[in-house]
Amino acid sequence: xxxxxxxPKPIDPKGLTACPECDLLIQKTTxxxxxxxxxxxxxxxxxxxxxxxxxxxxxxxxxxxxxxxPAMVLPIMTLNAMGIERTSNILQGITTLFQDDFHLVAILVxxxxxxxxxxxxxLLFYVSISVRFKVNLGNPALAFRSYKRLDEWGMLxxxxxxILVSITKLTDLAQVSYDIGLFCFVFLLIITxxxxxxxxxxxxxxxxxxxxxxxxx
Amino acid sequence: xxxxELTALASGLIQCPxxxxxxxxxxxxxxxxxxxxxxxxxxxxxASLTRTWALLISSLILLFPANLLPIMTVTYLGDKEPNTIMxxxxxxxxxxxxxxxxxxxxxxxxxxxxxxxxxILIMISIRKKWKTWLRHKTxxxxxIKFIGRWSMLDIFVIAIMVTLVNLxxxxxxxxxxxxxxxxxxxxxxxxxxxxxxxRLIWEDTE
Numbered sequence: 001x002x003x004x005x006x007x008p009k010p011i012d013p014k015g016l017t018a019c020p021e022c023d024l025l026i027q028k029t030t031x032x033x034x035x036x037x038x039x040x041x042x043x044x045x046x047x048x049x050x051x052x053x054x055x056x057x058x059x060x061x062x063x064x065x066x067x068x069x070p071a072m073v074l075p076i077m078t079l080n081a082m083g084i085e086r087t088s089n090i091l092q093g094i095t096t097l098f099q100d101d102f103h104l105v106a107i108l109v110x111x112x113x114x115x116x117x118x119x120x121x122x123l124l125f126y127v128s129i130s131v132r133f134k135v136n137l138g139n140p141a142l143a144f145r146s147y148k149r150l151d152e153w154g155m156l157x158x159x160x161x162x163i164l165v166s167i168t169k170l171t172d173l174a175q176v177s178y179d180i181g182l183f184c185f186v187f188l189l190i191i192t193x194x195x196x197x198x199x200x201x202x203x204x205x206x207x208x209x210x211x212x213x214x215x216x217x
Numbered sequence: 218x219x220x221x222e223l224t225a226l227a228s229g230l231i232q233c234p235x236x237x238x239x240x241x242x243x244x245x246x247x248x249x250x251x252x253x254x255x256x257x258x259x260x261x262x263x264a265s266l267t268r269t270w271a272l273l274i275s276s277l278i279l280l281f282p283a284n285l286l287p288i289m290t291v292t293y294l295g296d297k298e299p300n301t302i303m304x305x306x307x308x309x310x311x312x313x314x315x316x317x318x319x320x321x322x323x324x325x326x327x328x329x330x331x332x333x334x335x336x337i338l339i340m341i342s343i344r345k346k347w348k349t350w351l352r353h354k355t356x357x358x359x360x361i362k363f364i365g366r367w368s369m370l371d372i373f374v375i376a377i378m379v380t381l382v383n384l385x386x387x388x389x390x391x392x393x394x395x396x397x398x399x400x401x402x403x404x405x406x407x408x409x410x411x412x413x414x415x416r417l418i419w420e421d422t423e
Binding site for chain 1: 224362
């Protein structure tokens, strides 16, 4: 077998693909929608085709953008103890951390629960629009690359778990009630999760690639 | 199936780390960019490994203050009580919330320790050129990448608690120094998993 030290003569990459986790060369196939493909060597998922990926992702990202503001500013829950009432939403949690001089923690929470989730929806909306309607405005390749890099830093579902833990912790101390903001937040979370489920990354890349080659040629 | 054990790099090809496009490898591969998505190609073994080591060691150092110092201070009727992560878990056990206690223990203590030791094991096995358990190591790395973000749970709980539990003289909760160190552990371990290139596990195994 060849080693990577020697400088081998390149073979034609056409019709081939490589596993992103172990670099194994694999014959490319044209799968039907709804099919998963695994790498034969390391069992990494190579592709997972989705039905109507672009249309569904486009709609979901738009819905997420509409829900974003209410989910962030409406009160999520209210604590009632001996006549004192405290409501909380995501932004208040961040400003309190700032006031307590925990700037780094506050910035991290701001990034992972507000800025990155918003950017993810916005980038997904923009890329979906440009591949669906073949508009070559701006740089969809850069946008989709940024989406991929930002993906794991959006932590809405972890925050949801944090809300549940806080509720359990506080029910011993006082009366806790839920507010409209919690429902907006849960919907935003579900939409964000669904948008990453309907997203077929390989299809997006090949559509972006088609746009790039028509631009250059 | 003739190509079953041949990697892209060994065939003079290079795969884009971002959009997975396969192209011919140029001689000055360190300077080239992907023709489709313009990402930088870097299949530089030493740079990836050095960065991962640096981030791992930093997170290992921060792990100690994160667990030993108080993460929040609870004031109840004028009594100040500093709480470490472990104290918080004990409170949950005492109040009978075993499931929540387990959840916090896994997210705040087990996951960071598992991540750091897991990546260190993979890094050592690459340095020592141990060519066994390759598929298991890849699976472990995949799990490490997936669970990393869930460690943020404790930070989010604190962010919610400090706003809600602010009841004047009755009781207040304020964050304490370990919050910053713990956030640092989460960010650094996630960054370490990102800089590590999992293809290095399989390099030179054919």
